[in-house]
Amino acid sequence: MASNEDKPAVKEEENAGSWKDAIFNPRTGEFCGRTAKSWGLILLFYLVFYAFLAGMFVLTIWVMLMTLDDYVPRYRDRVPHPGLVIRPKELDMLINRSQPVQYTRYVQTLESFLQQYNDTEQERNEVCTAGDYFDQEGEVGEPKKACQFKRSSLSRCSGLSDSTFGFAEGRPCVLLKMNRIIGLKPRGEPYVNCTAKRDTPVQMQYFPSEGRFDKMYFPYYGNKLHERYVQPLVAVKLLLNKEDYNTELTIECRIEGSDLRNNDDRDKFLGRVTFRVTVVE
Structure with a gap:
């Protein structure tokens, strides 16, 4: 007869066997x-x-x-009007004339950006008729030609005659361009108009003349078809005097003279851009 002491051992073996069987x-x-x-x-x-x-x-x-087109986005109704972009990409610029190292980054940004506009590069593009849209027909997928926009047309803001783009003399240049929108053909004669938000005006000079975006750079056909296309630029040179130094100047630039929107309160970069410049000696 098994003793009570053997029963726990048997139960443990049964539990172990049950666990292994699982x-x-x-x-x-x-x-x-x-x-x-x-x-x-x-x-x-x-x-x-x-x-x-x-x-x-x-x-x-x-x-x-x-269902997608390789060359044109399917939906384009959300961006019917272009934004206005500034170069260098700075909305707050502090320029210390006595410290060239401080404004060198602005100069380098402009120089790098304008490489694609070098005359030697642009001479590979077409000489177009000013004042007329450059419409191009052709087969589907056929590459489109691009109109020349030479860096030299920016004159005193080209960086060719003044490698510092006016920053050294306290009269800096900024470059403005519109965002690319496929098929955009602005009506009228779009041009850039900049104003200082203060009581007394700030003298400015535009390049090309009158700050116009010529129609011959429109329409744009997309990155795949229009590989050599570059946006037209408007350079604005701030003709500051000593009286303007050591003061933060708020400058607003807008696209005027066309049907392009520049007054949408929901988008402060639609057809306009605002930046601040402070020059110190």
Whole structure:
């Protein structure tokens, strides 16, 4: 007759056997409660199920891509009017004439940006008729020609006659351009007009003359078709005097003379840009 002392040992063995059987039961051949056939069927189900989902995803993407144009975005109604962009990309500029190192970064930014406008580069483009849109017909996917915009047309703000773009003399130049919008053909004669937000005006000089964006640089056909296209620029030279130094000047520039919007309170860069300049000796 087994003693009571043997019963706990038997119970422990039964528990151990029960735990092992939950992992692998040698009598039924089950692993984690399933036979090899059951595991095979469930794995096959999930393999087919996820393969079907992957196939549906790939098919959906393929159908969507077939509806897209390689050259023109499908939806363009949200950006009918361009923004106005400033170079250098600084809305707050502090210019210390006695410390060239301080304004060197502005000069380097302008020099780097204007490399694509070098006359040697632009001479590879077309000499277009000023005042007329440069409409181009042709087969689908045929590359479009680009009109010349030579750096030298920026005159005193080209960086050619003055490598510091006027920063050394306390009369800095800033460059303005419009964002690219495919197919844009602004009506009228768009030009840039800048004003200082103070009682007395600040003298400015525009390059090219009158700060105009000529129609011959429109329309734009997109990056793939119009690879050599560069946006027309307007350079604004601030003709500051000593009386203007040590004072923060707020300058607002707008696109005027056309149907391009410049007064949307929800977007302060739509057709306009505001920046601040402080020159110290």
